Amino acid sequence: MPRKRTPKNDDVPPSLDEKNAQIQKMKADLKKLDAEILAEKKKGREAKQKHKEDMERLRWQERGINNEIFYQTSRHAIQIGIVKKDYDKTKIELAQLRVDLKLATDEQVKAEIVKEDQDTRERLERRTKHLEEVLKSGSNRKVWKECELCSLEFEEHGLWIPKVLKCGHTFCWGCVQRLAKPDFIRCPIDKTVFVFSENDDVNKIPKNFRALNAL
Numbered sequence: 001m002p003r004k005r006t007p008k009n010d011d012v013p014p015s016l017d018e019k020n021a022q023i024q025k026m027k028a029d030l031k032k033l034d035a036e037i038l039a040e041k042k043k044g045r046e047a048k049q050k051h052k053e054d055m056e057r058l059r060w061q062e063r064g065i066n067n068e069i070f071y072q073t074s075r076h077a078i079q080i081g082i083v084k085k086d087y088d089k090t091k092i093e094l095a096q097l098r099v100d101l102k103l104a105t106d107e108q109v110k111a112e113i114v115k116e117d118q119d120t121r122e123r124l125e126r127r128t129k130h131l132e133e134v135l136k137s138g139s140n141r142k143v144w145k146e147c148e149l150c151s152l153e154f155e156e157h158g159l160w161i162p163k164v165l166k167c168g169h170t171f172c173w174g175c176v177q178r179l180a181k182p183d184f185i186r187c188p189i190d191k192t193v194f195v196f197s198e199n200d201d202v203n204k205i206p207k208n209f210r211a212l213n214a215l
């Protein structure tokens with residue numbers, strides 16, 4: 001018959017109380033662990049938030065710098081533009097003054113102008129006679145499509161292209177070239193002087209499409 005083993009102290013099964021205590025400890029440990037996890041998560045969230053804020057701040061700084069660069073560049077461009085405009089204006093005014101002076105003092109130019117006005121007067125007299133004849137003869141000539149100075153009918157090409165001066169008067173290309181001086185053109189009808197600037201000469205006088213398209 002086996003001898004009944006006397007259990008040693010170690011082998012004593014834990015009492016209910018001891019088990020309960022262990023469970024309580026484990027629960028407490030778990031709670032602590034939960035708290036730690038929560039704290040870690042919170043730290044992570046905070047770090048992410050901080051990162052987001054840092055990035056946002058950086059983006060704002062970058063935007064600020066870009067704006068500053070843009071502002072400085074545009075200000076510079078505007079300043080250059082103002083100076084250039086002043087320069088161009090001064091050059092045009094200077095050209096205008098030179099022509100004014102020439103018209104007032106240059107005897108040769110003055111004589112040419114007098115001759116030109118005489119010529120215009122004769123041309124306009126011829127023009128009036130021509131219009132009267134057209135009216136009398138009942139001819140269907142489109143007189144409104146003719147150059148006032150030479151009575152040639154406007155055409156799409158060559159010397160008969162209608163050209164309009166800034167005053168609104170239209171003459172054929174041939175007459176315009178005859179009237180133009182190297183630095184100005186003077187409208188023979190209203191005597192307005194148009195000074196050519198550096199980027200502007202007789203070739204820049206625009207075509208009058210309306211005169212061409214008139215029926």
Ligand SMILES: [Zn+2]
Nearest residue numbers: 167169187190
């Ligand atoms: Zn005119």
Ligand SMILES: [Zn+2]
Nearest residue numbers: 147150172175
């Ligand atoms: Zn003409």
